Amino acid sequence: MIRVLIVDDQALMRAGFRALLAAEDDIEVVAEAADGRQGLELARRHVPDVALVDVQMPVMTGIETTRHIAADPALAGVHVVILTNYGLDEYVFDALRAGAAGFLLKDTEPAELLQAIRIAARGDALLSPSVTRRLITEFVARPPDRRTAPGFETLTRRECEVAALVAHGLTNEEIAGHMVISPFTAKTHVSRAMVKLGARDRAQLVVFAYESGLVTPKGAQT
Numbered sequence: 001m002i003r004v005l006i007v008d009d010q011a012l013m014r015a016g017f018r019a020l021l022a023a024e025d026d027i028e029v030v031a032e033a034a035d036g037r038q039g040l041e042l043a044r045r046h047v048p049d050v051a052l053v054d055v056q057m058p059v060m061t062g063i064e065t066t067r068h069i070a071a072d073p074a075l076a077g078v079h080v081v082i083l084t085n086y087g088l089d090e091y092v093f094d095a096l097r098a099g100a101a102g103f104l105l106k107d108t109e110p111a112e113l114l115q116a117i118r119i120a121a122r123g124d125a126l127l128s129p130s131v132t133r134r135l136i137t138e139f140v141a142r143p144p145d146r147r148t149a150p151g152f153e154t155l156t157r158r159e160c161e162v163a164a165l166v167a168h169g170l171t172n173e174e175i176a177g178h179m180v181i182s183p184f185t186a187k188t189h190v191s192r193a194m195v196k197l198g199a200r201d202r203a204q205l206v207v208f209a210y211e212s213g214l215v216t217p218k219g220a221q222t
Contacts, residue, residue: 001026001027001028002026002027002028002049002050002117002118002121003028003030003046003047003048003049003050004021004027004028004029004030004048004049004050004051004052004117005029005030005031005032005033005039005042005043005046005048005050005051005052005078006018006029006031006032006033006052007032007033007035007036007038007039007042007051007052007053007054007057007062007065008032008033008034008052008053008054008057008083009034009035009054009057009058010054011034013054013083013106014032014034017029017052017113018032020110020113020114021114021117024114026118027114027117030046030048031045031046031048034057035057035058035059035060036053036057036059036060036061036062036064036065037059037060037065038059039051039053039060039065040060040065040068040069043065043069043075043078044072044074044075047074047075047077047078048078049077049078049079049120049121050078050079050080050081050117050120050121051065051069051078051079051080051081052081052083052104052117053065053066053080053081053082053083053100054082054083054084055082055083055084055091055095055103056084056091061091062082062083062091062095063091063094063095063098065080066080066082066095066098066099066100067098067099069099070098070099070200071099076200079101079120079121079123079201080095080099080100080101081100081101081102081103081104081116081117081120082095082096082100082102082103082104083103083104083105083106084103084104084105084106085105085106085107096203096204096206096207097204097207099200099201099204100203101120101123101124101200101201101203102116102120102203104116123201124201124202152196152197152208152212152214154196155193155196155197158179158189159189159192159193159196160193160214161179161189162175162179162186162189162190162193163190163193163197163205163208163209163214164209164214165178165179166190166193166202166205166206166209167205167206167209167210167214172186172187172190173186175189175190190202190205193205
């Protein structure tokens, strides 16, 4: 059973999410909160598998909530999915850096939302190739500001290669095919790279790969 926490300051949105999720046999809504601080408290109380967190809320924003969850070792298994009306804006980019597993627009189709929750619960990032391309565009639009993640220098050649492929939006299976290795070996390389860089999930691995210069967006200034 996938245990979900809903954090949104709009009661109507919370009710809609709860009704949708309650109809699924493998998903359970364990709690809901009207602001980030309450959401953080409920996350610590219930330790859900997935937290759906609105990006803009009173008292504590979704980014702050995500940052607190990511920094708490007791919540290492909580995967934050940011909800937004605004697409890939500065708020969402900062949320990914803070530790979010990915993001969804609030007008996402119900089936896509359910799929996203199941993906996040597995520990995978919500970064489809189209989303990754938008992330790359964001990096290209920024002035050069490379920041090497702690542990980056400890990556092996193979780990650097898989991190770059993850940054291009490839799945473990696609990485395996590209490198002519087994999916299990690909997953192992990805996991080791994440551990060394302190990345909670693949979303943060993508951010670290670009910020560290491991992958340079085409058209970016170096």
